[in-house]
């Protein structure tokens with residue numbers, strides 16, 4: 001990916017990132033009673049959560065979800081303390097019909113000043129559509145960043161975006177450059193970092209190299225996706241050792257699906273390895289349309305609970321997030337996949353029972 005101006009643009013992207021550091025206000029703290037939050041992203045004790053529920057969580061739902069519901073979900077998450085929200089995607093509606101209304105959602109959602117909103121963009125067409133929307137709405141900064149995505153295997157990349165990995169990196173370098181030129185920072189995803197649903201076990205060296213290509217083209221961070229959710233602490237550690245041998249850990253994030261119930265332990269493994277950004281989905285919503293059998297992301301509620309009473313600080317009001325998770329699960333008529341949310345609801349019900357007289 002040796003495009004001449006990429007490293008210069010990457011440097012600009014980094015400056016943008018630091019100029020966008022958010023200031024914590026008393027009002028924000030007041031809204032987040034159950035956990036403290038600092039935006040000092042360099043602090044070793046802060047874990048950032050990227051809430052992917054409105055995008056990764058909803059993209060696989062077969063029933064049409066009205067845009068107003070998606071807007072309300074995004075607003076509820078922001079009010080419950082989520083600080084980075086993936087709000088939708090500018091992918092082809094023929095490929096992922098559920099994401100078709102993203103432009104309308106961005107226009108209608110509340111854009112909270114202390115929340116960073118990102119959208120997924122697969123190619124130049126998607127970026128053109130996003131730029132057209134931004135041009136039509138010059139007074140409202142609708143998004144803070146985009147996310148581009150590729151995979152560690154050609155087989156998955158073909159199924160997901162109709163390109164090989166090499167072709168996709170070439171396309172994404174153009175998308176990244178154009179986005180950075182417009183002052184919009186870019187996050188990258190690598191899918192199938194442990195197992196590919198089409199070709200099996202994935203060589204960690206492939207993940208290492210694709211991650212490096214995304215960082216070299218100017219992504220400020222790369223999220224490592226266990227798309228299928230087969231990872232365990234051993235395989236995740238092995239993959240991270242390889243990726244971290246050439247890529248700075250502070251530019252990596254963990255994105256774990258919970259198919260085998262390993263989402264939380266894999267997230268803890270990633271944090272132990274030095275990663276400080278985790279992707280998760282409210283109520284564990286989700287699944288990738290091109291990863292048959294995979295379930296949703298690890299639940300946001302479970303991640304927040306896992307680090308409670310630890311040295312780490314994570315933004316988010318757990319009780320409000322539990323309410324949001326049950327609200328959306330009930331609307332979608334699906335089971336809430338968060339064990340923590342279920343336990344908290346059971347505790348609330350017990351607390352409501354009249355106490356037996358001694």
Ligand SMILES: CC(C)(COP(=O)([O-])OP(=O)([O-])OC[C@H]1O[C@@H](n2cnc3c(N)ncnc32)[C@H](O)[C@@H]1OP(=O)([O-])[O-])[C@@H](O)C(=O)NCCC(=O)NCCSC(=O)C[C@@](C)(O)CC(=O)[O-]
Pocket residue numbers: 056059089090091092093095096120122123125126127129149160161162189190191192225226227255288289290
């Ligand atoms: C990349 C493409 C578009 C290539 O799809 P393609 O069919 O090869 O595209 P094309 O360039 O040949 O264009 C075909 C038609 O689609 C249109 N088109 C082309 N691009 C767009 C666009 N952006 N928005 C709207 N329309 C578009 C284009 O204009 C044309 O329209 P026509 O001339 O036939 O009327 C397609 O494969 C696609 O949209 N794939 C998206 C797949 C997807 O969204 N997957 C889920 C997200 S990734 C994920 O979930 C994993 C992640 C990130 O969460 C991490 C993890 O867990 O691993």
